[in-house]
Amino acid sequence: MRIIGFCFSIIFCISLQAQDIVIRGVVRDAGTNKGISGATVKILKGSSTVSDSAGAFLLSLGEPGFFILSAEAAGYQLGYSPEMLFTFDKSPLVQINLEPVASSIGQANVVRSGLQNRKAESPVSAQQLSIREIERNPGGNRDISKIVQSLPGVISIPTFRNDIIIRGGSPGENKFYLDGIEIPVLNHFQTQGSTGGPVGILNVNFIKEVNFYTGAFPLNLANGMSAVLDFRQMEGNLEKPKFRFTLGSSDLGFTADGPLGKKKKTTYIVSARQSYLQGLFTLLKLPFLPNFIDYQAKVKTRLNDKEELNFIMLGAVDYFRLNEKVNDGVTDSLTLKNNKYILGYLPDFSQWNYTVGGSYTYFGRSKHQVFLSRNMLSNRTVKYQDNDESNPAGKILDYKSTEEENKLRYENSRRMGQWTSLNGGGLEFAQYGVKTFNRISTPGGPLTVDFSSSLNVFKYSLFSRWSRALSNGILLAGGLRLDGTGYNKSMQNPLNQPSLSVSASLPLARNLFFSANAGQFHQLPAYTLLGYRANDGTLANQAVAKYLRNRMAAAGFQYNYGTETKITAEGFYKRYANYPVTTRDSLSLGNLGADFAVVGNEPVMSNGTGEAYGAEFLVQRRSRTGLYGILSYTLAWSRFADKNGKMLPSAWDSRHTLSLTGGIKLKRNWEVGAKWRFVTGRPYTPVDTVRSLLKQNWDVTNQALLNYNRLNSGRLGSFNQFDIRIDKVWYFRRSSLDLYLDIQNVFNYQFVGPNTLIAAQNPNGTLITDPGNPGSYRADYLPNTSGTILPTIGIILDF
Secondary structure (H helix, E strand, O other), rough: HHHHHHHHHHHHOOOOOOOOEEEEEEEEEEOOOOOOOOOEEEEEEEEEEEEEOEEEEEEEEEOOOEEEEEOOOOOOOOOEEEOEOOOOOOOOEEEEOOOEEEOOOOOOOOOOOOOOOOOOOOOOEEEEEHHHHOOOOOOOOHHHHHHHHHHOOOOOOOOOOOOEOOOOOOOOHHHEOOOEOOOOOOOOOOOOOOOOEEEOOOOOOOOOEEEEOOOOOOOOOOOOOOOOEEEEEOOOOOOEEEEEEOOOOOOEEEEEEEEEEEOOOEEEEEEEEOHHHHHHHHHOOOOOEEEEEEEEEEEEEOOOEEEEEEEEEEEEEEEEEEEOOOOOOOOHHHHHHHHHHHHHHHEEEEEEEEEEEEEEEEEEEOOOEEEEEEEEEEEEEEEEEEHHOHHHHHHEEEEEEEEEEEEEEEEEHHHHHHEEEEEEEEEEEEEEEEEEEEEEEEOOOEEEEEEEEEEEEEEEEEEEEEEEOOOOEEEEEEEEEOOOOOOHHHHHHHHHHHEEEEEEEEEEOOEEEEEEEEEEEOOOHHHHHOOEEEEOOOOOOOOOOOOOEEEEEEEEEEEEEHHHHHEEEEEEEEEEEEEEOOOOOOOEHHOOOOOOOOOOOEEEEEEEEEEEEEEEEEEEEEOOOOEEEEEEEEEEEEEEEEEOOOEEEOOOOOEEEEEEEEEEEEEEEEEEEEEEEEEOOOEEEEEEHHHEEHHHHHHHHHOEEEEEOOOOEOOOOOOEEEEEEEEEEEOOOEEEEEEEEEEEOOOOOOOOOOOOOEEEEEEEEOOOOOOOEEEEOOEEEEEEEEOOEEEEEEEEEEE
16 A cells, blocks of 8 residues: 555655657658658557658547557558557657569559558468567466467466466477577576476566567577567667656565666666565465566667667566465464475476577668577476475485576568568577486386586578569468588588578458468477486486477468458378487376476487367457457367377377457547456366385375376366456656556356375375285375456556
């Protein structure tokens, strides 16, 4: 309440209502970056103006809100800005880039709005999220990993994690880019060797739009097999410093942006967030205490009309500690057993990471871009029996690992009449180090893994993409990418793992299009796999490791209704090869990646295969004044081969996924949104009760072992969740205040999974030996339910 009172006191001091909002912007040639004079700039369903000789323009708004601007000029295709928020106190600079119209094309290929635009290289399997869809997503808590679950092809799973599972592929098959620079870590407490975690790192205050590819991947953005997420950040304002304070469900944050220097050629935007989960979980008497800090920054400099510099930085520090005092004062037997079970298998965990990089852009006869970046991940996990670190003999796990990457990429984009091309290449130098002590249980008995490893990997790539727009509205594109690395002889030759993509899109009727893509894409295995060494010090996977391969095809229809709605229907097929399969359990890594264990830190064979196929349907509408929303449905099958080569349902084989997200803007700046998700159950592997309860196994793992002879033979029940969000915004001359109520799982749906096998224990906590088998513990079970109503009151204060 003190924080809310503080916010209102600031508002009271500076709350004189304004008359107009001034929008400043510029219209530029997309290829040369020169300003376009005489361009007509409009607010959709609003006022208009004409750009001056430098391409600059001014527009007045009578009310605040989310708006899209359009621009058109002689000799250019119609262009649109991203959806942006304009208020009395905050009006971001708008830049609209227009593509020239070749003389033989005429107006046949006039670009629709950003929502409806067809990209020649990715006419299918490509979606886009705007700032409003990100900011106002119910149940998303302004976390981009949760927000994309509204899109087709994305599977929602009933867990607190936000693993992005796309079209039947594992979370480790996704890649993320921020202003063209790869960011390997998207989540706090991220699973090493995969990409998921419980809380996203990206601050949505920075995000202008998200381009989401589930196929037809851009060949300059490498190494994705299920999804590529291309995040585009906004720029700081050029007028004066502005600030934003946010308070959400798990953290509080502060963001600042503004100009640097008197010439107003440089802008900045910087933020920091601090979690308060550790204190909250202590009050709630939970057995684990997470805590995190993250930071993000961007600096943009326009040196002149032809040269730009862009700098970004992103990082996080995460800690995960056990609450060993959680049972103090607890008398409920079920709570005591559940807490002891969690304390028994969860380790202490710490992780930090950063990405820092920049890009240089030169506009001449063609567009030249150079990207330079460095990223690092440090991961430490420790576990002792009974959590007693004073007993060296009780050490179960001591894992310490680092990953470092240094990347250089060059791109050249050029227009030649009706043709456009993108050509370039990249160099990377990566270093991986790990020190592992781990007592594990295998089908052959207990095993102690104890090794240290360091690995240097040099990687290189070349890519070329060409596209053409024909006079009848047909779009054609094709490209080739070659990747190589010095890890082993097979991977050294880029011709052994070529990636290629071919696309076509053609109009069938007014506003109706048919598009298709076929491609082959490759992904380098995780460093945890490449750097794993046997106890004798040899690289255990060097002789067998290969680039993972995905051959895929997608085709579908797109219908544009008006300028605000897009309807698509699409089918896809994916075929995997060279997938790593563990030699200990004969398990494809395609089934892993959605928990906190390290993925790939073990010996493998690269002979795994898999497939995924299905259909998707999407209705997406954007409206400034009325109803907006996303309706998506996915029907999919996902299968990976078992140790006998038989195709079995994968861990991601959720047959039906339905998501409905919508909102409406009401009078007096009220906004109401809702989201409903329904997902049929995924397969699961039953536990091996006998092997789990052997004392030699339970004393090490403190949790059940899975029976991979019955891989994915069970299936969970269906899951659904209904979320709502209500926003009330006050706009003032020098500030604005957004108070929102977000309620997840409004109907308190309880997801019930298979009961959790544990070793039985006495009231004093000691484990009970099975009387009929002295070498084992007696079985007991805990109920496995999840789901509760989760309300959040949030504050967004701009000043």
